[in-house]
Amino acid sequence: MWSTVSTCWAQKANGEMESHPRIFNNKSDKPWSACALIFAIPIIASIVIVMTNPNYSSAPAGVARESPIGSDFVQEWIGGHIVASGQSSRLYDDRWTRELQHDPSLLGFRWDEREYYPMVYPPFYYWLVSPLSRLSLPTAATIWCLLNAIAFSTGLAMLANHLRERLGNWIWFVALGGIFQPLLLSLSMGQKSGFLLLILAASLVLIQRGQKLSSGVVFGLIVFKPHLGLVIGLTMLLKRQYRFAFAAMLPVAAATGISIGMGSEVCRGFWQVGIGAVSYTDNAGYSLAEAHNLWGACKLAIPDSASSFRIVVGLLLGMLIVGSLGSCLRGKIEARSDKFSLQFSAMILATILLSPHFFTYDLSILLLPMLLVGSSLAPTVAAYRKVRKLEYAGQSSAQGWVIGIAFVSAGLFATLAITTGISFSVALLCVWLWLLSRELNPRSKTIDSQTDRDAYAEKSSGFCRRKTIAATTAPANGPAR
Numbered sequence: 001m002w003s004t005v006s007t008c009w010a011q012k013a014n015g016e017m018e019s020h021p022r023i024f025n026n027k028s029d030k031p032w033s034a035c036a037l038i039f040a041i042p043i044i045a046s047i048v049i050v051m052t053n054p055n056y057s058s059a060p061a062g063v064a065r066e067s068p069i070g071s072d073f074v075q076e077w078i079g080g081h082i083v084a085s086g087q088s089s090r091l092y093d094d095r096w097t098r099e100l101q102h103d104p105s106l107l108g109f110r111w112d113e114r115e116y117y118p119m120v121y122p123p124f125y126y127w128l129v130s131p132l133s134r135l136s137l138p139t140a141a142t143i144w145c146l147l148n149a150i151a152f153s154t155g156l157a158m159l160a161n162h163l164r165e166r167l168g169n170w171i172w173f174v175a176l177g178g179i180f181q182p183l184l185l186s187l188s189m190g191q192k193s194g195f196l197l198l199i200l201a202a203s204l205v206l207i208q209r210g211q212k213l214s215s216g217v218v219f220g221l222i223v224f225k226p227h228l229g230l231v232i233g234l235t236m237l238l239k240r241q242y243r244f245a246f247a248a249m250l251p252v253a254a255a256t257g258i259s260i261g262m263g264s265e266v267c268r269g270f271w272q273v274g275i276g277a278v279s280y281t282d283n284a285g286y287s288l289a290e291a292h293n294l295w296g297a298c299k300l301a302i303p304d305s306a307s308s309f310r311i312v313v314g315l316l317l318g319m320l321i322v323g324s325l326g327s328c329l330r331g332k333i334e335a336r337s338d339k340f341s342l343q344f345s346a347m348i349l350a351t352i353l354l355s356p357h358f359f360t361y362d363l364s365i366l367l368l369p370m371l372l373v374g375s376s377l378a379p380t381v382a383a384y385r386k387v388r389k390l391e392y393a394g395q396s397s398a399q400g401w402v403i404g405i406a407f408v409s410a411g412l413f414a415t416l417a418i419t420t421g422i423s424f425s426v427a428l429l430c431v432w433l434w435l436l437s438r439e440l441n442p443r444s445k446t447i448d449s450q451t452d453r454d455a456y457a458e459k460s461s462g463f464c465r466r467k468t469i470a471a472t473t474a475p476a477n478g479p480a481r
Contacts (some may be wrong), residue, residue, distance in 0.1 A: 005059055031164045034171045036137050039157040041178025042194070046149030050142050053188045057139065058109075065111040070141025073190030074101055075117035077140055079126035080133030081106070088262045091126060091267030092119050107137055120273055123257035123266045125224045145187055151194030152183055152364070157202040159371050162205045166338075166375040174371060181411035182363035193364035196222065200368055207244065207335045215248025223255045231351040232344075235325070239333045289417035293358040294318060297423035318354065321430065325350040327437035342376065342436055345369035349433045353426065363410055363425070370403050373436070399439070402432045 050056045055071045064369075078100050082091050090096050098116050100106060132140040160167070160174040167174070177183065186193035193402040199222050206215035222229040229248070237245040259267055288300040294317055302310040328346035348369050352358050375401050406428055413425040 007124055009277070031161070031171060033177070034164075035160050037172070038160050038175045038178065039153040041175055042149045042152035042156065042187070043146070044181065045178060045184060046145050049184070049187050050145055055188055055190070056138070056141060059325045063110075065109055067115065068101070068107065068111045069109065069138050070144065070190040071188070072117055073141045073144050074107075074137065075119060076121075076126070076129045076144070076190075077133050077137050079121070080130035083123075083126045083130045083262070084133050084389075087410075088123065088215055088266035089269075091123060091266050092273055094118060095358045098460040118273075121224060122255060122259055123262045123270055124224070127258055127262060128224075141190055144190055148190075148194035149187055150189075151198040152178070155194070155198035156367065158198075158205055159201050159340040159368065162208070163371060163375040170375075177367045178373070180364065180367055180407065182361050183333070183367070185411075186361040186364050189361055189400060191361045192224070193361050195369060196228065196362070197365050200348065200365060204341070204372075206341065210336055212241065212243040212335065213247045217250055219244070220248035220251030223252050226252075227357065228351055231325075231354060232347045235329065235347055236333075239329060241333055241335070242336075243469065281299065287359075287414070289414045289423075290359045291357070292352060292360065292413065292423065292425040292429070293355045294321065294426060295356060296358075297426040300417060300423055301421055317430075321350055321353050321433065324430075324433045326438045328433075328440045330441055338376065339440065341372040342440055345372045346433055346436045346440075349429050350437070353429055353433070360410070360414060366406060366410070369432075370407060373399055374403055399432065399435050402428060402435065406432075 014256065018240050055067060056069060058069070059065050070077065075097075078097060080089060081100070082088065082097070097119055101116060102113055104110050132143065135143070156174060160171055163174075165170050182193065185191075199218060203215045203219040206212075219229065219232065233245065233248055236248075259270070288296050291297070291300075295314055296316070298310050298314040302313065312468070325346055328343050334340060345368070348365060352363070354364075406425075410425075413423070417423050417425075467472060
């Protein structure tokens with residue numbers, strides 16, 4: 001396929017990006033069969049996990065389990081039980097909720113008394129999941145795993161359908177997302193990453209279709225993990241995407257209203273949880289090796305004895321991340337352009353890095369920038385007229401390597417961090433964000449000679465150089481355009 005491509009993504013002189021017509025059919029021959037496979041794999045994975053993973057298996061009543069059935073889902077189930085029993089005011093009482101999580105008469109089994117999952121989500125969230133607490137924990141955990149898998153499947157299939165014209169026959173590779181290690185970890189641990197991926201994917205697809213209000217409403221559903229909505233929400237507001245920002249506040253307002261309706265005591269309890277978010281990493285059992293955010297990386301690399309130095313380093317690195325994101329977002333936001341896909345990817349990377357809490361299972365949302373950036377790398381270049389940024393000829397190839405390393409090594413990041421004391425995941429994400437900023441804001445350099453253009457085309461084969469501009473030389477039958 002590479003040898004049949006005649007042009008790549010083009011950039012007009014005013015900075016907008018568009019696609020030139022290609023001389024090959026860029027659509028998959030069977031897009032719907034590919035989407036069906038993509039949809040099926042996470043669901044099949046969830047069924048296998050429920051049937052084989054120790055987190056979903058029963059144990060003799062006299063034997064203490066290492067973790068509860070459903071793993072982390074136990075805190076949702078207990079929280080829902082508290083709300084359903086009319087005791088919402090005690091939802092954030094750590095001592096009491098710890099006792100409930102280890103009550104054999106309630107759970108039906110015993111597990112490690114040293115482990116505990118604190119209540120950290122907004123009150124309305126426990127109200128939403130409270131119907132599951134009316135079921136036994138094994139049944140509720142199985143349903144939760146399947147719901148998470150369906151969310152993964154829907155998000156991936158939606159992205160595949162949205163990107164099918166760019167991916168062409170490469171659409172089949174989206175199915176590999178169903179075996180991404182953080183995705184499988186999220187399913188086995190009873191996490192919510194599938195819902196996060198679906199919310200972000202649906203928000204992107206809707207806004208690129210011009211439906212900003214619908215996109216904003218869907219994005220606002222991320223309010224159950226409010227810290228993950230701050231970077232994108234504030235960025236869209238600052239870039240004057242007012243319809244998106246206003247619509248995103250509607251679910252936030254609804255969630256706030258439900259929480260207030262649950263009582264002032266529960267709201268005060270959640271407020272205390274929010275205030276303590278900064279020191280959340282100091283809690284016993286918190287794994288810095290599993291924390292793939294900037295602050296977790298700083299705490300892992302710099303000992304407590306140098307806490308002041310760590311704060312300074314963290315602030316400086318945070319400013320660099322914000323600066324790189326700002327570089328990616330220069331100019332007016334054109335939500336329906338191909339360029340916005342790369343900008344949205346940059347916002348997701350910045351969200352991960354600046355989040356106060358981000359574990360391995362949440363890295364499932366990396367599938368979104370992987371697919372968005374990867375789809376822009378699918379075509380390659382065979383002919384040019386004028387090209388910018390010769391010194392960054394290998395930049396697209398570098399992004400391809402970053403995507404490949406992140407996909408293959410996601411399950412090894414924690415082990416490497418424990419061994420070396422360095423969070424390689426954070427370093428990799430910082431490099432990726434920097435590459436995106438360079439890609440979206442090239443320094444102009446024009447190739448004029450045919451020899452240089454041919455050499456550049458040969459050097460760039462393998463990935464698309466998207467930063468091209470229309471011809472500015474005069475055609476044979478008319479003046480220059």
